Every structure is written in C-alpha cells, then in structure tokens.
Amino acid sequence: MALLEAEGISKHFGGIAALTDVGLSADASEIVGLIGPNGAGKTTLFNCLFGLDRPDRGRVVFDGQVLDRLPVHRRVRLGIGRTFQRLELFAEMTVREHLLAAERARGGGGALWRDLLNMSAPTADERSRVAELLEMLDITDISDRPAESLSLGHGRLVELGRALATEPKLLMLDEPSSGLDRAETAALGATLVRVVAERRTGVLLVEHDLELVRHVTSRLYVLDFGHMVISGNTENVLEHPSFRRAYLGRTE
Amino acid sequence: MSQFLIYAIPGLPYGCVFALVGVCLVLTYQTSGMFNLAFGAQAYVSAVIFYTTVEDHHWPLWLAAVFSVLVVGPLLGIALDRLLYRYMRASTTTVKLITAIGLSIGVPSIVDFFFGSSEKLNPPSIAPHAAHTYHLGSYYLDGNGLFTVVVTVVLVVGLGLLFRFTAVGLRMRAVVESPRMVQLAGISSERVSMLAWILSSMITALAGLMLAPIYHDVDVNNFNLVLVTSIAAAAIGGMSNLPLTLAGGLLLGVGQQVLAGYLPLNSILAEGLRPSFPFIVLVAVLLLSPAVRRGRSAPDPLSGCDPPPPPLAASLRGAGLDRVSRVGLPVFVVAVMYVTLFQLSEHYLGLMTEVAIYSIIFLSFTVVTGFSGQISLCQMTFAGFGAFTAGQLATDHGWPFLVAMVAGGFVAAVCGAVVALPALRLGGLYLALATLAFAVMADEFLFPLNDIGGGEAGVDVPRPVLGPIDFGADRSFFLLCFAILVLVSFVVILIRKGTIGTYLAAMRGSEVAASSIGINLTRAKITVFALSAGIAGIGGALLASQVQHADSESFVYQYSLVFVVLVLTTGARTVEGAINASLAYVAIPEILSHFGTLSVLEFALFGFGTIAYVKHPEGILEFQKRSSIRKFNQLRARMKHRQDRPLIHGDDSGPGGAESGGRAPGIAGEVAGLSGAGDVGD
Numbered sequence: 001m002a003l004l005e006a007e008g009i010s011k012h013f014g015g016i017a018a019l020t021d022v023g024l025s026a027d028a029s030e031i032v033g034l035i036g037p038n039g040a041g042k043t044t045l046f047n048c049l050f051g052l053d054r055p056d057r058g059r060v061v062f063d064g065q066v067l068d069r070l071p072v073h074r075r076v077r078l079g080i081g082r083t084f085q086r087l088e089l090f091a092e093m094t095v096r097e098h099l100l101a102a103e104r105a106r107g108g109g110g111a112l113w114r115d116l117l118n119m120s121a122p123t124a125d126e127r128s129r130v131a132e133l134l135e136m137l138d139i140t141d142i143s144d145r146p147a148e149s150l151s152l153g154h155g156r157l158v159e160l161g162r163a164l165a166t167e168p169k170l171l172m173l174d175e176p177s178s179g180l181d182r183a184e185t186a187a188l189g190a191t192l193v194r195v196v197a198e199r200r201t202g203v204l205l206v207e208h209d210l211e212l213v214r215h216v217t218s219r220l221y222v223l224d225f226g227h228m229v230i231s232g233n234t235e236n237v238l239e240h241p242s243f244r245r246a247y248l249g250r251t252e
Numbered sequence: 253m254s255q256f257l258i259y260a261i262p263g264l265p266y267g268c269v270f271a272l273v274g275v276c277l278v279l280t281y282q283t284s285g286m287f288n289l290a291f292g293a294q295a296y297v298s299a300v301i302f303y304t305t306v307e308d309h310h311w312p313l314w315l316a317a318v319f320s321v322l323v324v325g326p327l328l329g330i331a332l333d334r335l336l337y338r339y340m341r342a343s344t345t346t347v348k349l350i351t352a353i354g355l356s357i358g359v360p361s362i363v364d365f366f367f368g369s370s371e372k373l374n375p376p377s378i379a380p381h382a383a384h385t386y387h388l389g390s391y392y393l394d395g396n397g398l399f400t401v402v403v404t405v406v407l408v409v410g411l412g413l414l415f416r417f418t419a420v421g422l423r424m425r426a427v428v429e430s431p432r433m434v435q436l437a438g439i440s441s442e443r444v445s446m447l448a449w450i451l452s453s454m455i456t457a458l459a460g461l462m463l464a465p466i467y468h469d470v471d472v473n474n475f476n477l478v479l480v481t482s483i484a485a486a487a488i489g490g491m492s493n494l495p496l497t498l499a500g501g502l503l504l505g506v507g508q509q510v511l512a513g514y515l516p517l518n519s520i521l522a523e524g525l526r527p528s529f530p531f532i533v534l535v536a537v538l539l540l541s542p543a544v545r546r547g548r549s550a551p552d553p554l555s556g557c558d559p560p561p562p563p564l565a566a567s568l569r570g571a572g573l574d575r576v577s578r579v580g581l582p583v584f585v586v587a588v589m590y591v592t593l594f595q596l597s598e599h600y601l602g603l604m605t606e607v608a609i610y611s612i613i614f615l616s617f618t619v620v621t622g623f624s625g626q627i628s629l630c631q632m633t634f635a636g637f638g639a640f641t642a643g644q645l646a647t648d649h650g651w652p653f654l655v656a657m658v659a660g661g662f663v664a665a666v667c668g669a670v671v672a673l674p675a676l677r678l679g680g681l682y683l684a685l686a687t688l689a690f691a692v693m694a695d696e697f698l699f700p701l702n703d704i705g706g707g708e709a710g711v712d713v714p715r716p717v718l719g720p721i722d723f724g725a726d727r728s729f730f731l732l733c734f735a736i737l738v739l740v741s742f743v744v745i746l747i748r749k750g751t752i753g754t755y756l757a758a759m760r761g762s763e764v765a766a767s768s769i770g771i772n773l774t775r776a777k778i779t780v781f782a783l784s785a786g787i788a789g790i791g792g793a794l795l796a797s798q799v800q801h802a803d804s805e806s807f808v809y810q811y812s813l814v815f816v817v818l819v820l821t822t823g824a825r826t827v828e829g830a831i832n833a834s835l836a837y838v839a840i841p842e843i844l845s846h847f848g849t850l851s852v853l854e855f856a857l858f859g860f861g862t863i864a865y866v867k868h869p870e871g872i873l874e875f876q877k878r879s880s881i882r883k884f885n886q887l888r889a890r891m892k893h894r895q896d897r898p899l900i901h902g903d904d905s906g907p908g909g910a911e912s913g914g915r916a917p918g919i920a921g922e923v924a925g926l927s928g929a930g931d932v933g934d
Contacts, residue, residue: 052764076770088768090761101754102769112779115750116743147761159765166769 001064002027003202004080004170009048009058011041018044019055019226024204026170029196031203033213033234036223037247042206043085045223046174049204050082051075063169077108081168083159085175085206089147095158096143099130102165130165136198137161137191152179156188164195170202171195177209185209189216214238222246257391259513260506265397265466267505268404272459273478274485274497275408276452281491283424283448284337287681289352289688291482292475293359294453295460298325299470300367302461303375317378321457329453333446339866341441342432345680346820347869349627351862354817357810358859360472365852372470378461400462407455408498415494424448480692481505483685484533490541491681504529527696531689538674538682570885589734593727601726605798607831607838608733612740613791614819614830619744620784621816622824623756624777627684629812630671630691631788634664636807637694638789639796640704643711653716653797661789668785669778676777691809699804710803713796733794740787741827747783752776814858821861823871832873 007023019041026032034042047053049060051072060067062078070078090098103126114120122130134140137157142150150158156176163171173192177185189212195201207213213220213234220237222230224246230237237243273291280288288294302320305311311319332355340348379399385392393401415421423444426434434441460475467474481504488500508526515525592604613635620628638660645656671690675683699705715724716732723729747753755776758766767773796802818837823829840858844851861872868875 050768071772072764072767073770073772076768082768084765084768088762088765090758090765092757092761097754101758101771104751104754105770108770112752112783115747115752118746118750120746120750120754162765162769 001061003063004049004204005061006045006049007058009045009055009060011044011048011053011055017226019048022058022223022226022228024221024228024231026202026204028169028202029200030219031192031196031205031217033217033220034204034206034223035208035210035213035220035247039225040223040246041226042223043174046082046172046204046206050080050172073105076166076168077106079167079169080172081163081166081170082172083156083163083174083176085178087152087155087159089150089155089158091148092146094144094146095139095150095154095161096130096134098147098158098162099133099165100126102162103130106166133161133164136194137164153181153184156180157191160191164199164201168201170204172204172206174206175208176205177207177212185212188212192216210238255513256510259510261391261393262397263506263509264393264502265400265505266508267502268400269459269463269466269478269501270482270485270505271498271501272404272407272455273482274489274501275411275494276455276459277482277486278489278491278494278497279411279455280448280452281486283427284445285341286337286348286352287491287685288452288456289349289479290332290355290359291456291479292472293356294325294328294456295463295475296360296470296472297328297363297460298457299375299460299464299475300363300372302378303372303464303470304367306376307372313376313378317461321454321461325453325457326450328457329449329451330446332453333449336863336866337445337449338442341445343866344869346621346625346627347866349681349684350817350820351866353629353813354821354859354862354865356476356859357814357817358856358862361852361855361859365849365856369852374468375464375470377465379465396462396465400466403458403462404498407458408494411451412494420444420447477692480689481530483689484530484537487534487537487682487685488541500533504533524697528693531686531693534682534686534689535674538686570888572888573881573884592730598726601730602798603838603842605726605730605733607834608730608737609791609794609798610834610837611737611831612733612794613788614815614833615737615740615744615827616784616788616791617816617819618824618827618830619747619787620781621820622826622829623748623753624780625756625760626672626676626777626781627680627816628672628687628781628784629684629816630687630694630809631784631815632792632807632811633691633694633809634668634785634788635792635795636699636705636802637667638664638786638792639713639802639807640699640706640711641789642793643706643713643796643802646714647712652718653714653793654718657716657790657793657797660793661786664789664792665782665786669782672778672781676774676781688809691812695804695808699807705802705804708803710801710806711796713793713800713802715797715800729798733798736790736794737831740790743783743787744827747780752779756780814855817862818858821865821872823873825870825874829871829873 002025004024004026006025009019009022010017011019022041022045024032024034024045034045036042044053048055048058049067051067051070051074054069062075062080065078067075067078076082090101093101100122104122131140134143137160139154139157139161142154147155147158156179160173160176176188176192180188192203192205193216196203205213205217217234220231220234221228222237222243229246230240230242232240276291277288280286298320301324302316305316305319306313336351336355340351343351377396377399379396381395384395386395386398415425423434423439424447426437426439427441427444427448432441434444463475463478464470482501485501485504486497488503489495489497508529511525592601596604613631616631616634617628620626620631638657640660641663642653642656642660645651645659646653651659671687672683675686700707705711715722715729717723721728723732755766755771755773758769758771759773759776763773792802792807796806815833815837819830819833822833822836837858841851841854844854864872
C-alpha cells in the first residue's frame with residue numbers, strides 16, 4: 001500500500017462541485033505532480049487531504065491510518081508537511097525562529113509548566129537540526145532576517161524549510177514556483193530532488209511550470225473541472241491528448 | 253393555548269425591540285464590518301435629548317421626536333463615521349471592537365456632562381395613544397407596545413427591500429466584502445459606508461425613543477442589556493440574515509416572558525433565566541448552527557497589502573540603551589518602593605496598592621489579548637469568581653487567605669476554560685460577544701446568589717496572614733501585592749518567551765501555517781485563556797482583600813469593558829503596558845476629583861483613548877517608546893556622524909551624503925539604529 005491513498009473524494013461548495021470522485025496515491029521517495037488549469041480543484045484536493053476542508057465523500061489513508069476527521073495538527077504529526085500557494089509566514093519571526101518553532105511543535109512541546117520554569121529555550125539538538133536544514137536549503141545567510149523582509153523566493157524556501165522541520169514523510173507543495181524566475185525555479189527543483197534523495201520524503205507537487213514538472217516528477221495526475229482526467233508516467237501524460245485538451249484548451 | 257398567549261403577547265414589544273436592534277447590528281456589521289457595541293450609547297444620546305427637549309424645554313412631542321431621530325441620530329452617525337470609522341475600514345476585528353466599546357463608555361459620560369447625570373424617570377412615549385390599551389378578546393397590548401410592533405415590521409421590510417433590490421443596497425453589500433476592491437471598481441466606499449451609518453443611527457435613535465418608556469427610565473444600562481439580548485438575536489441570524497435575526501429577536505422576547513410565566517415564581521430558575529437567556533442562546537448557536545460554525549470571517553482579499561504589525565519597541569533598542577535600562581529599571585523600582593512605603597500618606601499608599609492590584613488584573617489582558625489576540629469582555633467577572641471563592645473559603649471554612657486566593661485563581665481558570673471552550677474555535681467577534689453575555693449573566697444572576705456572592709450582605713474577605721507575618725497593615729499589604737505583581741509579571745514574560753508564546757506568535761502570523769507545523773491551536777488558546785482568567789481571579793481576590801469585602805456590585809461587567817479599552821489603548825503586549833494602564837486608571841479619577849464636575853469625564857477620557865488606538869493598534873505606550881528610542885538612536889547617530897564626518901565625506905557619494913544635511917543624517921541614523929536589532933532591508 002502506498003504512503004498516501006485517497007479514493008472517491010468529492011467536495012461541493014454550495015452548488016459547485018469542486019471535486020468529483022477523485023483518487024490519487026503517493027509514495028515515499030517519489031515526486032508526484034498534480035496539475036490542471038486554474039480552478040480545476042487542485043488546492044481544494046490539497047485542503048481535503050490536509051484536513052483544512054472536509055470532503056463530502058471519500059476517504060484518505062495515510063501510512064496505514066484512516067485520516068477521516070483528524071484535525072490538521074494531528075495529520076502533521078503523522079507526517080504530512082505542507083506549503084501554501086500564497087505565502088503564509090509568521091510575520092514577527094526570523095527565518096531561524098520559523099524552523100525552531102516547527103522543530104518544537106514536532107516534538108509535541110507546549111507544556112505550561114516548562115514555560116513557567118523557563119525550560120523552553122531551544123535545545124542544542126533542535127539548534128543543530130535547524131542549522132542543518134538552513135544549510136541544506138542554502139539560507140543560512142538570511143537566517144536571522146525577519147520574515148517580512150524576505151523576497152518571495154526566499155519566503156518559499158523558508159516555507160519549505162519549515163515544512164521539512166516537521167520531518168514529514170509526505171510533503172505537499174502548492175505551486176512552489178509561482179512568482180519565482182527561471183533560475184530560482186531551477187534551483188528549487190534541484191533542492192527538491194536532493195531532499196527526496198537524502199530524506200526519502202515523498203512529494204506531492206501542485207505546479208503550473210511544466211518544465212519543472214517534466215524535470216522532477218515521475219508520475220502525474222491531471223485534474224480538470226474536479227475530475228481526475230488522466231494519470232500515469234510523466235512523459236506519457238504530457239504527450240496524452242486528454243492532457244493537452246485539459247491544459248492547453250480544446251480544439252473543436 | 254390562551255394561557256400561552258396571555259404570557260406571549262406582552263413579550264411582543266420586547267421581541268420587536270430585540271429584533272430591531274439585532275437588525276441594526278447586522279446592518280452595520282454587514283456594511284462597515286463594525287459590530288456596533290456602541291448601540292447603547294447612541295440610543296442614549298437620542299433618548300436623553302428627546303427627554304430634555306420635552307421635559308425641560310417643553311417642545312411638542314413630534315418636534316422633539318423628529319429632532320432626535322432625524323437630526324441628532326444621523327448627525328451622530330456622520331460624526332462617528334467622519335472622525336473614526338472611515339479610518340478603520342481595514343482595521344482588525346480587535347481594533348473595531350475596542351473602538352466601539354470605547355465609544356460605549358465615553359459617549360454616555362459626555363452626555364451626562366452636558367445634560368446632568370440625574371435620573372430621568374418616566375420618559376414620554378412617541379406612540380399615538382401610548383397609554384390606551386388595545387383589546388382583542390382577552391388579550392391586550394398598550395399603545396406604546398403596538399406602536400413598537402408596527403414600526404419594527406415597517407422598518408425591517410423596508411431594509412430588506414433596500415438591500416435586495418437597490419443599487420445602494422448592492423454597493424453596501426460589496427463594501428462589506430472588501431472596501432478597497434469597491435474603490436478599485438470606481439465606487440466611493442466611504443460614501444456607501446457613511447450612508448449605512450446614517451441609516452442605522454436613525455434606527456438606533458428611534459429604538460432608543462421606543463425603549464425608554466418600556467423601562468420607565470432613560471438609563472444607558474438598560475440599553476446595554478437590550479444590546480446583549482439583541483446580540484443573541486443577531487447570532488441566531490448568523491450575523492447576516494435579516495429575517496432570521498427578526499425571528500430570533502421575537503423568539504427571545506416572547507420566550508423570556510412565556511418561560512417567566514410558566515416557571516414557579518421566585519424560584520432560582522425563574523430569577524436566573526432572563527439574565528442567562530442571551531448567554532445560553534449564544535452558546536447554543538455557537539454549538540449548533542452549522543452556518544455560524546462555518547462562517548469564519550473571510551479576510552479582506554487585499555489585506556495582504558497591509559504591513560505586518562511593528563516589532564516590540566524593546567527590540568529596536570541598541571545594546572547601550574539596553575544596559576542603561578537594565579540598571580535603571582531596578583533603581584527606579586526601588587526608588588518608587590521607598591517613596592511609597594516611607595514618604596506617602598495613608599491615602600496615597602492605598603492608591604499605590606490599588607495600582608499594584610489592578611496591574612495584576614490588567615496583566616490578564618496582556619496574556620489573553622496581547623499574546624493570543626483574543627478579546628475577553630469578562631475579565632472582571634473572573635476576578636469576581638476569584639474574590640468570592642477566596643472570601644468564602646477564608647471566612648467560612650477558615651482556609652489561610654493565600655491558599656484561598658490560589659484556589660480562587662484556580663476556580664476562575666476553570667470558569668475561563670468552560671466559557672471559552674465553545675467560542676474559542678471561532679475566535680474574534682464570537683468570543684468577545686459570548687464573554688460579554690457571560691459577564692451580564694454573572695452580574696444579574698450568579699453573583700447575587702447567596703452561595704456565590706453572599707447575597708445582599710456580600711462576602712467578607714480577610715487580609716492575609718502568613719505564619720508570623722500579618723498583612724493586615726496597609727504597608728505590609730502593599731508589599732505583598734507588589735511581590736505578587738512581580739511574580740505574575742515573570743509568569744507573563746516567561747510565557748511570552750516560552751513555547752506557548754512562540755506558538756501564539758506563530759498563530760498571530762498565520763493560523764493555517766501554525767497548524768501546518770503541528771501546533772494544536774485550540775489547546776494553546778484554551779491554556780492561555782484559562783491562565784489569563786486565573787491571573788484575573790488572583791487579582792480579584794487581592795482587590796477584595798484590600799477593602800476586606802466583596803459583593804455583587806464589585807465586579808460588574810462595565811469594569812471589564814473599561815479595562816479592556818484602557819489596557820489595549822495603553823499597550824497590551826508588554827508588562828509595562830499593563831502597569832501604565834493601571835496607573836492611569838487609579839491616577840486620572842484622583843486628579844479629576846479635584847476639579848468638581850469634570851470628574852464625570854473620567855470615562856470619556858478612557859473611552860476616547862481609542863481614537864489614538866485606531867492609529868496605533870500596538871498601544872500608545874509602545875508607540876511612544878518606539879518613537880523615543882528612534883529619536884535617541886537618531887541623535888546618537890548624528891553625534892557619531894559629526895565625529896566621523898571626514899571619513900564619510902570621503903567615500904559616501906550617495907544622495908544621503910554629508911553635505912545634504914537636514915533630514916538625511918536622520919534617516920541614516922534610523923537605519924543605523926535599526927541595524928542594531930537585526931539586519932532590515934534587502
């Protein structure tokens with residue numbers, strides 16, 4: 001059984017069917033792409049998998065466990081990490097503090113008495129893991145800058161680092177390249193490949209940049225109007241006529 | 253059935269007023285995003301002007317009514333909109349709520365200053381044939397009641413049509429969605445909003461005139477109690493649905509009368525029901541209504557353009573200034589202690605003790621609002637639970653006071669957790685409203701009970717004794733309060749620095765991102781809310797111990813409203829903010845008391861502090877601190893600049909060069925000052 005199995009997911013918003021009977025799977029050490037035109041339901045599917053939206057029907061199994069109505073933070077502790085399409089940074093914190101907070105949350109910290117006894121400073125272990133991550137993402141030089149002063153590209157890396165600090169088995173990335181230029185996108189792709197190789201993390205990638213998708217993903221799912229229209233090996237999918245129809249428009 | 257109707261029909265006018273006020277709340281909330289907690293104050297203005305013109309100046313009723321509803325009401329709406337609300341469109345829920353509460357405190361105080369605070373009994377009714385009783389079989393309704401019913405129906409239908417079918421209505425709804433988007437579409441959102449305020453102010457004024465005769469008295473407290481019930485009506489309508497709000501208001505008005513009729517007279521249930529009704533209904537709506545549970549207020553789509561809140565002023569402080577303040581603070585504290593203990597008279601020693609105790613209570617706001625961003629409007633109620641528990645345990649059961657005080661804090665913390673549990677998930681507005689309803693319930697029902705507040709006589713609360721040390725003397729009691737204040741301050745600082753503080757800082761940045769790293773937000777919020785209630789409980793026990801007494805009047809909800817405004821305008825994010833707010837709260841009435849009639853204006857001062865708050869939501873103290881640290885840094889940089897002049901002159905050819913003088917060194921200084929705290933800018 002794959003790391004993540006979703007089947008029969010349906011979601012309505014009022015009269016709009018955002019997702020109809022959608023399924024997908026993702027496994028460790030692979031990068032799986034999820035593509036489709038704007039409004040196809042990619043982010044809604046992400047939210048259903050992640051627990052931000054509750055699907056009307058369908059079930060999600062992660063690592064052998066049925067997620068069902070589990071709240072977001074419990075899913076994260078099971079090993080699902082995520083970044084967001086629109087940057088969601090902690091405005092008051094520096095880059096390093098972002099990762100330290102995630103590192104602390106992974107350990108399930110937050111007991112009141114530890115705070116009251118002044119025992120909540122970052123441990124040496126936490127610091128060294130964070131330093132390692134910063135190094136891997138090549139953002140050590142900006143690690144003491146406040147989040148608000150970061151460029152979009154750096155912001156995306158911080159989100160990636162923050163998600164990685166929770167030590168996810170599966171990383172869900174929502175359009176990580178949007179707003180980046182070609183060089184930054186290429187660097188991001190290289191980083192992703194490295195993360196998967198080093199940590200055996202599975203990646204589920206929503207992405208519009210087809211070049212990036214072609215380079216890093218091994219399998220692809222294509223969503224269109226809430227339906228999963230095609231899935232399979234990246235190369236086959238990209239050549240498939242129904243992909244072209246969904247993505248590049250219909251020729252009458 | 254006929255018995256039912258006999259109880260139900262007198263409830264109709266009440267129901268209509270609740271419905272009408274509920275509709276007003278929904279209308280302004282929907283068009284300007286402001287939840288108008290200042291309704292009571294606005295209604296009070298019109299009702300007082302109506303009363304004065306009729307009773308003192310003998311105007312004909314119709315003229316006075318037209319003047320107060322069609323002139324004073326709209327003018328007040330325009331004034332508030334021009335002076336305040338227009339600057340607040342993009343403000344956070346917290347700022348909007350606090351401003352409205354500030355007005356609800358400040359405006360009646362101004363009114364009393366001009367029109368005198370004497371009782372205004374038996375206000376005239378604007379209904380034709382007000383005293384005439386209309387019979388229908390065995391059921392009857394008086395003229396004022398019938399008039400209220402008719403006016404409500406006409407107004408609600410009119411508003412519904414306006415919203416649904418006119419261009420103005422459509423624009424009003426669009427402004428709610430995003431005022432800035434509406435501007436981009438070429439519509440003046442300011443004008444639309446102003447129109448909504450004029451409209452709602454007129455209805456509010458009318459409601460004030462119709463309400464006063466029902467209660468036989470023009471009293472702002474009555475208006476505020478009506479407001480709380482109407483909030484429950486608005487919640488039934490999900491804060492957006494006018495017909496449902498109308499139905500909710502009617503249900504509440506009729507339900508109260510019917511239940512009061514059927515329940516045994518003078519039983520606890522009958523007495524407690526009416527004051528508890530709004531709270532129970534609000535909680536039921538929060539728990540049961542899927543529309544409310546889903547209806548998280550969507551942020552303005554353009555709010556991403558807003559700059560983040562400024563960092564704490566302390567983080568701008570350079571290392572030199574840091575050292576100065578590290579030495580200076582203890583010296584200052586010791587000096588204050590010395591003067592208080594050995595130089596001040598009995599009277600001023602008592603005032604200083606009050607400062608210390610209120611500081612403790614105010615620190616509970618620092619925790620709940622400053623750190624977790626929630627607004628609680630019942631902190632003084634928690635203080636009351638702490639005081640009554642401590643008093644009962646110490647006096648009736650012989651517990652040592654300090655142990656009883658801690659137990660009081662614990663009871664308050666449990667109350668806090670229970671109250672917050674249903675509302676915390678929704679946060680913001682709903683938590684504020686639920687806590688307000690809870691405070692009213694405690695005032696009217698729980699605290700007067702013999703088993704809690706000791707009934708009429710109240711509860712005796714002793715001064716603490718610790719082993720051989722008796723804190724009965726004022727001097728030692730001051731020392732004890734001060735020591736507890738220091739302890740609580742450390743707790744607050746440790747929480748801010750600790751894991752929970754980090755989680756809450758993450759939450760303030762982005763709730764969804766905070767949960768995406770595995771933070772259990774509900775747990776963090778409840779922990780903090782309970783902790784804050786506990787701190788308030790301990791403060792309340794000390795407050796009662798100082799005067800050695802507490803009764804149901806000691807912890808009324810109005811205090812909570814004044815305190816929340818005062819602490820937030822002063823600065824809710826730091827310990828010194830709470831202490832400064834406490835100083836202001838004790839010192840200002842003391843100073844005003846030397847000026848005779850001016851002392852009415854005390855609450856106006858506190859209330860209108862919100863005008864500064866709108867521009868500096870981090871608090872006036874924080875703002876002052878930041879600007880003085882900036883100035884200091886500039887000054888130092890300028891002095892340094894002068895020394896280094898030859899060097900800089902050589903390699904600096906930019907526009908900020910040494911020759912340009914004037915502003916440029918200032919900016920350079922600011923940058924230099926900032927870089928001490930961490931590299932800012934790309």
